[in-house]
């Protein structure tokens with residue numbers, strides 16, 4: 001009701017404990033707070049807030065146009081509505097290393113559980129596109145140090161994402177990841193690895209929790225959770241999946257309404273009013289006002 005009754009500090013501690021267990025945590029991307037509630041209701045382990053989704057939601061390409069304030073505000077709205085940990089895509093940290101520190105503090109204040117900071121240049125692009133460029137190791141390490149020293153809650157998860165694989169190859173990406181771990185990164189997101197062998201090599205080389213990005217229409221193979229768990233990965237994200245599904249359904253629905261003049265044929269593909277009301281917990285508001293849900297559906 002209203003918001004999650006689990007504090008941000010408790011979510012951060014819980015995520016650390018889950019990561020220490022060695023289990024694979026599945027975190028679909030929530031395109032809004034309601035989707036985060038659905039992710040929780042379906043039994044997932046965490047909620048991912050994708051930069052690609054956040055920018056697409058605003059009708060923008062994923063090229064670093066959104067600001068730290070926008071991302072923190074939206075991530076906070078999402079985090080508030082779920083008891084699950086929320087991992088946020090903080091892109092390049094939104095500026096110089098000192099901006100990265102401020103970004104992390106804004107995300108902490110928004111109640112999110114952790115974030116990842118990547119080593120691309122600005123303007124950044126989707127990690128699965130060609131033509132990426134990365135900053136030098138010294139600058140990237142400064143970003144991670146700034147994130148680590150900027151956080152006030154030591155349990156806030158600072159994850160380093162490296163986009164170096166596509167630019168300089170796998171050994172260079174592994175070297176970068178090691179440098180970021182030395183700089184204090186709690187976890188690593190190796191972006192756009194080319195298949196299970198590369199995921200395996202990364203796992204063998206890095207001691208901290210690793211994230212696998214199962215985004216569609218990208219460079220990598222879509223591996224099952226079982227396979228990723230056996231490869232020793234700790235978090236899997238499906239960052240844009242729900243948005244793609246929802247937009248696919250919206251497109252088909254609009255076509256049908258335009259072509260037939262009614263949505264009547266689509267009802268069995270819709271979330272029913274009663275399921276929506278359950279998800280937003282109408283009955284929970286009885287505590288305020290007994291008349292809140294005195295209706296039959």
Ligand SMILES: C[C@](O)(C(=O)O)[C@H](CC(=O)O)C(=O)O
Nearest residue numbers: 050051052126127128215239
């Ligand atoms: C994970 C990612 O950073 C995101 O913003 O969700 C994207 C996903 C995508 O564009 O498919 C990425 O760069 O991989």
Ligand SMILES: [Mg+2]
Nearest residue numbers: 050051052089
């Ligand atoms: Mg992104």
